[in-house]
Amino acid sequence: MKNQKIIYSKTRGNQKTRLMLNLFGKNQNKDVDSILKIKNWVRKTFELTEYETVLVTELQCHEEGCPPVETVIVILREGTGKEQYKFHKRMDEISFEDIENITQAEDSHEC
Numbered sequence: 001m002k003n004q005k006i007i008y009s010k011t012r013g014n015q016k017t018r019l020m021l022n023l024f025g026k027n028q029n030k031d032v033d034s035i036l037k038i039k040n041w042v043r044k045t046f047e048l049t050e051y052e053t054v055l056v057t058e059l060q061c062h063e064e065g066c067p068p069v070e071t072v073i074v075i076l077r078e079g080t081g082k083e084q085y086k087f088h089k090r091m092d093e094i095s096f097e098d099i100e101n102i103t104q105a106e107d108s109h110e111c
Contacts, residue, residue: 034091041099
C-alpha cells in the first residue's frame with residue numbers, strides 16, 4: 001500500500017475535506033493544490049453555492065490534431081445542465097485571469 005497515492009475529496013455542506021486513496025493516478029498529489037486553487041477561483045468568479053459542484057481534470061490526448069494536454073472544468077448547477085470549459089494548457093499553468101475570462105468566452109466554451 002505504500003505506493004498508492006492519496007488525493008483530497010471535498011464533501012458537501014459543513015463536512016471536512018477527507019483523504020481518499022487514488023489507486024490509478026500517477027503522482028496526483030502535486031495536482032491537489034492546483035485543483036483546489038482552480039475550484040476556488042471558479043466558485044468566486046461564478047458566485048457558486050455549496051450545492052453547486054466544480055470538477056477539474058487534466059487530460060492527455062494522443063490523437064492527431066488534438067492538443068497534447070488540456071484542462072477541463074465542469075460546473076454542475078442544480079436544475080440546469082452542465083457547463084464545460086476547456087483550456088489547452090496544464091492545470092498548473094491556469095491563472096485567475098483565465099478563469100475570469102471564461103465569462104467573456106461563454107458562448108464558445110473553448111478557452
